[in-house]
Amino acid sequence: MSISFFGFDTAVSGLTANQKALEVTGHNVANLATPGFSRQSAVMVSAATRRYGNWYVEMGTDVQQIRQIRHIFSDNIYRTEVNKLGYWESRSKAIVDLQSIFGEPIEEGFQVVLNNFWDSFQELSKAPESLTVRALVKQRADSLAQYLNRLGTQLNKLQADINNEIKVRIDEVNEITKKIAALNVKIMSAEAAGNLPNDYYDQRNELCDRLARLVKIETWETSDGSMDIIVGGYFLVSKGEQTDLIAVPNKDLSQFYTPMLKTRSGDIIPIDVGQGVIKGLLEARGEVSGAEDSYENGLPNTTSDITIAVDLSASNSANLDKIKAQISAFVNDIKNRGLDYNFRLVTFGGSAAVSSANYGKDTGSLISAVMALTADTVSGNNFGDVIDAVENYNYKEDVNKYLLVFTNESINGDTVTDEADIAEYAKRFTKSGITVSVATSSVYHYDGGSGGKGWNAITEKTGGSLYDITNETDVERLIIKMSSDINSDVNKKMTTIPDSLNIISTVRKQINALINIMAREVNYLHLSGKTLRGDDGGLFFEAIESTLPISIGNIKVSDALKDLNNIAASTEDANGDNRIALAIAGLRNKSLITGNNKVLSLDTYYQNIILEIGNKGYEAANMQSSYENLVNQADANRQSVMGVSLDEEMTNMIKFKYAYNANARVIEVVNDMLETIMYRMGAK
Numbered sequence: 001m002s003i004s005f006f007g008f009d010t011a012v013s014g015l016t017a018n019q020k021a022l023e024v025t026g027h028n029v030a031n032l033a034t035p036g037f038s039r040q041s042a043v044m045v046s047a048a049t050r051r052y053g054n055w056y057v058e059m060g061t062d063v064q065q066i067r068q069i070r071h072i073f074s075d076n077i078y079r080t081e082v083n084k085l086g087y088w089e090s091r092s093k094a095i096v097d098l099q100s101i102f103g104e105p106i107e108e109g110f111q112v113v114l115n116n117f118w119d120s121f122q123e124l125s126k127a128p129e130s131l132t133v134r135a136l137v138k139q140r141a142d143s144l145a146q147y148l149n150r151l152g153t154q155l156n157k158l159q160a161d162i163n164n165e166i167k168v169r170i171d172e173v174n175e176i177t178k179k180i181a182a183l184n185v186k187i188m189s190a191e192a193a194g195n196l197p198n199d200y201y202d203q204r205n206e207l208c209d210r211l212a213r214l215v216k217i218e219t220w221e222t223s224d225g226s227m228d229i230i231v232g233g234y235f236l237v238s239k240g241e242q243t244d245l246i247a248v249p250n251k252d253l254s255q256f257y258t259p260m261l262k263t264r265s266g267d268i269i270p271i272d273v274g275q276g277v278i279k280g281l282l283e284a285r286g287e288v289s290g291a292e293d294s295y296e297n298g299l300p301n302t303t304s305d306i307t308i309a310v311d312l313s314a315s316n317s318a319n320l321d322k323i324k325a326q327i328s329a330f331v332n333d334i335k336n337r338g339l340d341y342n343f344r345l346v347t348f349g350g351s352a353a354v355s356s357a358n359y360g361k362d363t364g365s366l367i368s369a370v371m372a373l374t375a376d377t378v379s380g381n382n383f384g385d386v387i388d389a390v391e392n393y394n395y396k397e398d399v400n401k402y403l404l405v406f407t408n409e410s411i412n413g414d415t416v417t418d419e420a421d422i423a424e425y426a427k428r429f430t431k432s433g434i435t436v437s438v439a440t441s442s443v444y445h446y447d448g449g450s451g452g453k454g455w456n457a458i459t460e461k462t463g464g465s466l467y468d469i470t471n472e473t474d475v476e477r478l479i480i481k482m483s484s485d486i487n488s489d490v491n492k493k494m495t496t497i498p499d500s501l502n503i504i505s506t507v508r509k510q511i512n513a514l515i516n517i518m519a520r521e522v523n524y525l526h527l528s529g530k531t532l533r534g535d536d537g538g539l540f541f542e543a544i545e546s547t548l549p550i551s552i553g554n555i556k557v558s559d560a561l562k563d564l565n566n567i568a569a570s571t572e573d574a575n576g577d578n579r580i581a582l583a584i585a586g587l588r589n590k591s592l593i594t595g596n597n598k599v600l601s602l603d604t605y606y607q608n609i610i611l612e613i614g615n616k617g618y619e620a621a622n623m624q625s626s627y628e629n630l631v632n633q634a635d636a637n638r639q640s641v642m643g644v645s646l647d648e649e650m651t652n653m654i655k656f657k658y659a660y661n662a663n664a665r666v667i668e669v670v671n672d673m674l675e676t677i678m679y680r681m682g683a684k
Contacts, residue, residue: 008670013060014663017044020063021656028644036206038070038642040198068198074638079212081634083276085627086213090280092620094503101154104610117144118588125581128569135564141557148515152553159504162285166257167247169214169278174244176211180204181242184226191225216274232272234261256290286505295398298508300494300516300549303399304339307390311407313349317375319408319469326479327370331363333483336527338520345369346389350376354385380413391432400490401434408441410448422453426461437464491517492594510609512551518602519550521587529568529580537568
């Protein structure tokens with residue numbers, strides 16, 4: 001009799017198991033459109049067989065677990081691809097915004113206002129005395145300055161918007177990791193009680209998908225059900241504990257944010273977030289200092305720390321007179337070129353020890369000091385002492401450093417300098433970033449005498465030049481050439497932009513270099529001209545904020561040119577003289593920019609900037625499209641495993657329904673059988 005009841009229990013177990021399976025199927029169908037939901041399956045197993053006496057009785061079926069059907073490998077593939085997609089989306093959007101700011105090629109772009117400016121000087125060359133044409137020059141110059149200032153404002157705003165978005169995204173990372181940590185606690189509690197909280201798993205995986213778009217993550221599922229999140233080698237989530245990322249200024253005086261990790265002890269340490277949206281935003285804005293005077297973020301570096309080293313030995317007495325005669329021309333030419341100069345004077349050679357003095361911008365005192373120099377009666381020098389002097393100067397950070405040596409002897413006078421010493425000299429100069437140029441007799445350019453090396457062994461390794469001052473009759477021309485070479489080197493360093501993934505900061509460097517060189521070249525020519533009244537020409541362009549160099553957002557037409565008579569079109573006070581106007585108009589096609597192994601005109605350099613922006617935009621758009629396809633493919637692959645299929649669920653529903661009905665029928669049959677046995681067969 002008891003065995004018959006086991007048959008009843010077997011059917012009940014099937015009824016219960018299939019009822020649970022139907023509930024799971026209904027849960028799947030109900031979450032068909034729920035993002036991140038993984039379909040679930042009731043895993044049925046044969047219940048443990050029991051022994052009663054000599055009988056082994058089958059106990060039916062049990063639901064072992066409600067299994068979540070998900071493929072971790074597919075999740076990792078998806079998160080890898082979505083991380084790269086987030087990176088390229090950020091870059092692509094920034095370049096699209098950048099292109100809309102420049103507005104090229106359309107009629108209102110920078111190229112048009114720049115062409116109009118050159119054309120106005122071309123017109124002025126035809127009628128240099130015309131106030132009407134001068135008014136046109138002033139109007140076109142104002143339009144150019146206004147456009148550049150508006151461009152600077154728009155670029156500043158774009159960087160500021162991206163900078164703010166970086167902070168928002170960092171906060172989003174913290175919000176997500178806090179939710180993951182909270183879910184870890186719930187999951188660990190549920191698993192400790194013997195349950196499988198599948199819906200919590202789905203919520204956590206959905207959060208991981210979002211987090212992977214922002215930063216590059218590594219996930220580790222532990223035996224207690226929790227998930228650890230690692231970014232850049234640091235735990236952001238470990239079991240129920242979460243560590244914040246914080247947005248802090250990336251450098252002193254900078255307003256640009258960078259993600260840092262705040263440890264539980266309160267320390268702030270750098271963290272590499274890998275690729276993702278945040279990295280894309282950082283590079284789009286520029287991983288540079290956001291300080292107002294940041295050369296990294298595009299401020300033109302026109303600084304020129306110039307040391308004039310004069311040999312006072314007897315052999316250089318004739319050259320010393322030439323230097324005295326032209327020192328004013330050299331200083332004035334440096335000033336007229338618009339460089340942010342700092343002058344120093346070093347004397348060496350003869351019987352006296354090396355002397356050194358810093359005059360800064362006090363050019364009058366420098367000229368007086370040079371004029372007071374006298375030649376010694378003794379020849380010979382020790383160039384190593386000069387290196388000691390200039391090497392220990394307190395230079396400003398990022399300043400361009402130049403050493404001009406005036407001598408009529410070899411490197412160390414009568415002493416033959418061996419190759420090891422020269423290599424050491426060049427190494428010290430290079431380490432200090434000092435460009436060495438030498439004005440001496442051509443005899444010592446390539447030969448130091450007695451088999452020794454010439455000055456070229458140092459100038460070539462430091463990027464300097466050699467000048468023949470001894471045999472030069474037009475010393476003023478030579479001195480101006482020295483000034484021009486320093487100016488050209490400053491321009492070259494300004495326009496030589498190292499390869500970088502930074503977008504806006506790189507474009508700012510390029511545009512600011514272009515504008516600064518253009519403005520300084522126009523000013524240099526304008527200063528050398530004559531006004532309509534016969535006065536010396538003044539500055540044509542000025543910086544709005546005088547403490548900073550001319551750049552986008554910091555340029556204006558000189559206030560003195562409100563009087564149109566002050567526009568300099570001629571080189572002398574003569575009717576019809578148009579040489580300055582022609583020279584300024586000719587700057588359009590003059591090769592002024594040497595950078596990245598190219599010698600370019602201003603117009604060509606700008607066209608290269610626009611071309612480079614276009615190429616970067618094309619690359620970013622293509623990469624974004626490619627990774628969108630990869631993300632969609634990766635998601636389709638994992639959805640084929642974890643996604644809910646109505647056809648499959650309806651098939652399961654029919655299967656479980658029939659199984660449920662069959663078990664119900666078995667119960668009914670067993671019930672009828674027992675009723676017959678108890679009430680009919682036992683009746684007397």
